Amino acid sequence: MLWTSEIEISKSALEHNFQFIKNRLGKNVQFSSVVKGNAYGHGIEVFVPLAENCGVNHFSVFSADEALRVQKSTLTNPTILIMGMLDNNQLEWAIKNGIEFFVFELDRLKQTVFTAKRVGIPAKVHIEVETGMNRTGFSKKEIPEVMNLLKQNMGNLEFKGLCTHFAGAESIANFHRIKSQKGVYRRVQNRFINNGLTPQICHTACSAAMLRYPKTQMDLVRVGILQYGFFPNREALIYYLAKQKELEFPLERLISWKSKVMSMKVVKAGEFVGYGTSFLANTEMKIATIPIGYSHGFSRSLSNRGRVLIRGFRVSVVGNVNMNMMCVDVTNVGNVEKGDEVVLIGRQGDLEISVASFSENSTQLNYELLTRLPGDIPRKIVS
Numbered sequence: 001m002l003w004t005s006e007i008e009i010s011k012s013a014l015e016h017n018f019q020f021i022k023n024r025l026g027k028n029v030q031f032s033s034v035v036k037g038n039a040y041g042h043g044i045e046v047f048v049p050l051a052e053n054c055g056v057n058h059f060s061v062f063s064a065d066e067a068l069r070v071q072k073s074t075l076t077n078p079t080i081l082i083m084g085m086l087d088n089n090q091l092e093w094a095i096k097n098g099i100e101f102f103v104f105e106l107d108r109l110k111q112t113v114f115t116a117k118r119v120g121i122p123a124k125v126h127i128e129v130e131t132g133m134n135r136t137g138f139s140k141k142e143i144p145e146v147m148n149l150l151k152q153n154m155g156n157l158e159f160k161g162l163c164t165h166f167a168g169a170e171s172i173a174n175f176h177r178i179k180s181q182k183g184v185y186r187r188v189q190n191r192f193i194n195n196g197l198t199p200q201i202c203h204t205a206c207s208a209a210m211l212r213y214p215k216t217q218m219d220l221v222r223v224g225i226l227q228y229g230f231f232p233n234r235e236a237l238i239y240y241l242a243k244q245k246e247l248e249f250p251l252e253r254l255i256s257w258k259s260k261v262m263s264m265k266v267v268k269a270g271e272f273v274g275y276g277t278s279f280l281a282n283t284e285m286k287i288a289t290i291p292i293g294y295s296h297g298f299s300r301s302l303s304n305r306g307r308v309l310i311r312g313f314r315v316s317v318v319g320n321v322n323m324n325m326m327c328v329d330v331t332n333v334g335n336v337e338k339g340d341e342v343v344l345i346g347r348q349g350d351l352e353i354s355v356a357s358f359s360e361n362s363t364q365l366n367y368e369l370l371t372r373l374p375g376d377i378p379r380k381i382v383s
Contacts, residue, residue, distance in 0.1 A: 011382070
């Protein structure tokens with residue numbers, strides 16, 4: 001292995017999670033696999049073909065560069081939907097390549113019409129409406145102009161979808177806000193339909209909404225975190241388990257992150273380990289150095305509190321996590337040697353370090369930790 005660590009992606013876990021999702025979708029509801037943020041850290045180039053082999057034919061991304069990566073990685077010809085950033089100078093590329101995209105500004109809609117006319121190909125647009133998240137989406141007062149532009153340019157605009165995004169469907173604290181958003185969306189949807197503008201699909205639901213508000217599934221769901229084996233948050237998991245009267249965690253993690261012992265050292269009592277004075281050896285200790293640091297996505301906030309697995313034992317990080325290295329205490333682990341496997345995330349023997357426990361120790365969200373895993377760490381598929 002030329003790299004200091006590698007990430008393994010489990011095909012069987014993905015198949016299991018896709019089945020879990022499909023079992024909870026309504027009849028004829030389409031599933032879009034959200035692969036923004038480098039497929040939540042799993043790697044677009046690895047994940048997309050794997051998902052296609054599991055039957056996925058629709059991918060949602062944030063930006064044009066991610067759409068291009070999906071396009072280059074695909075084995076088939078799936079639908080690719082850009083939900084966020086798309087510069088006006090990228091519109092021609094998107095239209096010519098059949099890339100679908102959210103439109104949430106009048107400037108983008110007008111420029112889309114102009115570009116579609118110029119290239120002679122209808123643009124596949126999803127009109128995003130502002131329902132209460134106050135991030136992106138057409139406001140109530142902009143809807144009449146949006147409808148006029150759609151009516152006047154039916155030969156240049158293909159009204160693929162009408163969409164919105166909920167502001168925290170994973171938390172009961174947002175219940176009334178989500179309820180209000182649902183009402184706003186329905187009223188806007190009726191305005192479009194009553195004006196002779198019926199979208200091909202209506203979609204509002206992410207992973208959390210799909211589970212907690214099944215009626216929001218509509219024609220398509222945009223599922224991200226669930227497919228990778230995680231619930232949006234602990235509250236969403238507890239809600240699901242209580243509602244289904246289940247005791248077992250229903251998903252399987254795709255990701256494992258592994259490195260190896262780089263060096264061994266004995267530290268005498270009374271000596272410090274690593275930079276500064278954050279860790280003092282109270283007794284003679286055996287220390288293993290691991291070639292992983294905060295530049296690899298192992299947060300510096302895990303200094304003196306992180307854990308890894310070596311030879312079937314859970315061992316502690318000692319001293320400060322450096323840019324490229326960290327030290328762990330293997331005093332009570334027998335016969336640790338240079339080259340031994342180190343599990344940063346995943347299973348070894350009967351023990352596991354989950355992303356959840358990893359992130360709780362560093363105060364990061366699951367999403368944040370996963371997407372911060374550098375893209376240059378090699379990913380490989382395992383069964």
